[in-house]
Amino acid sequence: MLTITLLVSALLSYFSFVYITKLPSLFPSFKGFFNTPGFSERLTGFLWSFVLLDLPVFASVFFGSPAISSEIETRTAFYVFPLPIPRYILLLSKYFAAVSVTIIVIMIYILVQGFVFYSIFHGIIIQAYFISMGLTILFIFSIVALTFLISTIFNKNTYAYISVFLLYFLIFNAYTIISDVLYKVVPYYLLNNSATIIERVYLNLSTGFGNSSASPYGAGTSDIISSSLVMLVYIVVSLAGALILFERKEVK
Amino acid sequence: MPEIEITDLTKNFGKIKALSSFNLKIDKPECVSILGPNGAGKTTLLKALTNIIKPSSGSVAINGITVSENPMKALQYVGSLVEQPEFYPYLTGREIIEFAARVKGASKSRIKDEMEYLVELLSMSDYINRKTGTYSRGMKQRVCLGVALVMKPEILILDEPTFGLDPRGMKEVRDLINNLRLQKSSIILMSTHLISEAKEVSDRIIIVDRGRKIYDTTNEDNRNILKITLEEPIDKNLNLNANEQVSIKILGDQAILAEMHGGISHSTALRLLVNAGLKIKWIEPYNDIEAKYLESVST
Numbered sequence A: 001m002l003t004i005t006l007l008v009s010a011l012l013s014y015f016s017f018v019y020i021t022k023l024p025s026l027f028p029s030f031k032g033f034f035n036t037p038g039f040s041e042r043l044t045g046f047l048w049s050f051v052l053l054d055l056p057v058f059a060s061v062f063f064g065s066p067a068i069s070s071e072i073e074t075r076t077a078f079y080v081f082p083l084p085i086p087r088y089i090l091l092l093s094k095y096f097a098a099v100s101v102t103i104i105v106i107m108i109y110i111l112v113q114g115f116v117f118y119s120i121f122h123g124i125i126i127q128a129y130f131i132s133m134g135l136t137i138l139f140i141f142s143i144v145a146l147t148f149l150i151s152t153i154f155n156k157n158t159y160a161y162i163s164v165f166l167l168y169f170l171i172f173n174a175y176t177i178i179s180d181v182l183y184k185v186v187p188y189y190l191l192n193n194s195a196t197i198i199e200r201v202y203l204n205l206s207t208g209f210g211n212s213s214a215s216p217y218g219a220g221t222s223d224i225i226s227s228s229l230v231m232l233v234y235i236v237v238s239l240a241g242a243l244i245l246f247e248r249k250e251v252k
Numbered sequence B: 001m002p003e004i005e006i007t008d009l010t011k012n013f014g015k016i017k018a019l020s021s022f023n024l025k026i027d028k029p030e031c032v033s034i035l036g037p038n039g040a041g042k043t044t045l046l047k048a049l050t051n052i053i054k055p056s057s058g059s060v061a062i063n064g065i066t067v068s069e070n071p072m073k074a075l076q077y078v079g080s081l082v083e084q085p086e087f088y089p090y091l092t093g094r095e096i097i098e099f100a101a102r103v104k105g106a107s108k109s110r111i112k113d114e115m116e117y118l119v120e121l122l123s124m125s126d127y128i129n130r131k132t133g134t135y136s137r138g139m140k141q142r143v144c145l146g147v148a149l150v151m152k153p154e155i156l157i158l159d160e161p162t163f164g165l166d167p168r169g170m171k172e173v174r175d176l177i178n179n180l181r182l183q184k185s186s187i188i189l190m191s192t193h194l195i196s197e198a199k200e201v202s203d204r205i206i207i208v209d210r211g212r213k214i215y216d217t218t219n220e221d222n223r224n225i226l227k228i229t230l231e232e233p234i235d236k237n238l239n240l241n242a243n244e245q246v247s248i249k250i251l252g253d254q255a256i257l258a259e260m261h262g263g264i265s266h267s268t269a270l271r272l273l274v275n276a277g278l279k280i281k282w283i284e285p286y287n288d289i290e291a292k293y294l295e296s297v298s299t
Helices: A002-026 A028-035 A039-051 A055-064 A066-073 A087-121 A126-153 A157-183 A221-247 B042-049 B071-075 B093-103 B108-121 B137-149 B167-183 B195-201 B266-275 B288-296
Strands: B004-013 B016-026 B031-035 B057-062 B078-081 B155-159 B187-192 B204-209 B212-218 B225-230 B246-252 B255-260 B280-285
Touching: A002 A028, A002 A039, A002 A055, A002 A087, A028 A039, A039 A087, A039 A126, A055 A066, A055 A087, A055 A126, A055 A157, A066 A087, A066 A126, A066 A157, A087 A126, A087 A221, A126 A157, A126 A221, B004 B042, B016 B042, B016 B204, B016 B212, B031 B042, B031 B167, B031 B195, B042 B057, B042 B078, B042 B155, B042 B187, B057 B071, B078 B137, B093 B108, B093 B137, B108 B137, B137 B155, B137 B167, B167 B187, B167 B195, B187 B195, B195 B288, B204 B288, B212 B288, B225 B266, B246 B266, B255 B266, B266 B280
Parallel strands: B031 B187, B031 B204, B078 B155, B155 B187
Antiparallel strands: B004 B016, B004 B057, B204 B212, B225 B255, B225 B280, B246 B255
16 A cells, blocks of 8 residues: 555656646646646645545545454454453444554645645645645544444455445545536535545536536635545444444344 | 353354253362264353354353453453364464463463473464464364463363364373363363263263253263173073162163163172173173264264
8 A cells, every 4th residue: 555655656746746747738727727826836736635635535535445344254253252252342443543554654645735835835735735635534433434334344355445446446436526527516424525525625617417617716605614624423323333343243 | 169050042143043951060179071063052052151152042151250241350250162162373382372362461480380381281382483374284183272271261161172173182181181070170172073082081971962951961971881792692580680880771682781870990890790590791882972963863
């Protein structure tokens, strides 16, 4: 996971340093926005943050998906379950461990982003950068919680891995497209849609099928709050579900 | 005094009834063996005792505490080895046992003492500081026993404790269980496939089949029965049950069972039988458990 993060960081650093002066020709549809002060910085921030919508998902699946299912699959449950440890402590310890390691890996990318910004623009868009960082951390908490919920359902790691990917990248996206095309509504309550706030704090772009919009500025406070609330709900509901399932988990 | 009480325990896995209205009470320190064929419900019973599975109905209580209601308190009294667990491969055997001691509330000095005692007891000094990912099955089994025995639990639950061990290791574990049994300070509840093992280490033997208890006997009873093979067929005119101290059951033309009463010795019993006119060819302890097992369990 660390290798992937470093690789993606290197690729985007290369892109940023080489193509920063060619942004207007690369994005002709935004031509009018380039006169807006700070737009290039915002667009670069948006492009870097695009990766932050997927990288935490891979990291959390890598670190979180096998957390519970592996206890059953590798039979370590027979060592841990008969010990007098409350199961909620086991689950929450593993959860915070998975969140911590995911944050550490993703922070490498975010810090590289900050360094590149500072080198190119001799400064970073302080507010947007830190808000995006905070939202990424919140997103990590919520996606890891979701992977834990799925991990408690299954007794095999493979099923847990596949289910998270299917749910996040297939079902959530399919539902978003259907809702967008048929009802012209982007379901903000899906985690993948609320996570877009990580990039939209730089540029409030919406590229849906039904209603696309563009703004040379970042998303407003109400947008940030509503997306954060959705992510918080995912954390609470997923962890509560995982705790209930884990408390009743049996090893047959 | 340690106590295990299982009341009407039923466990279903879908349509399969793994345990059916199982009752068991152990209210004094003794070694109880659960014997039964594969799929009889032995391990399911031990899993219910250690909170690995939850009962479908009925209850399991340890020292008066219902396991499903208050597992943390109940499991404080229990050391267990169930279903040959695996360990986290990046931890050493020492760390695995120390963790178990820590969650049972041991202080640092107590953990150190316990580790010294267990490493010596289970002959683990050669590999205890190695990562468990490099262990053989036998080494893992010894670490499992270390986890079960750490902090000297009042109740020891062992699921096939000699599994994966070489003959020397098997004997060491049997001797260990026997020593613990003779200390009379803990309940040892173990499952095994081996009748000889159960007879060697147990005070009480329970045979289970298809989730039911079908035979429950003290091991002591069986030591009072001898199987005697005779040199010639039994003379039907002999009055073999004239003596109150030895009762006879005819097994076949040339074999009888002699059960001793009133605490008489084997030699006294044999003298009485010879005086009654029997010509004895061969004597062996009667394996009542084996006979009962073969007679009662499903094939």
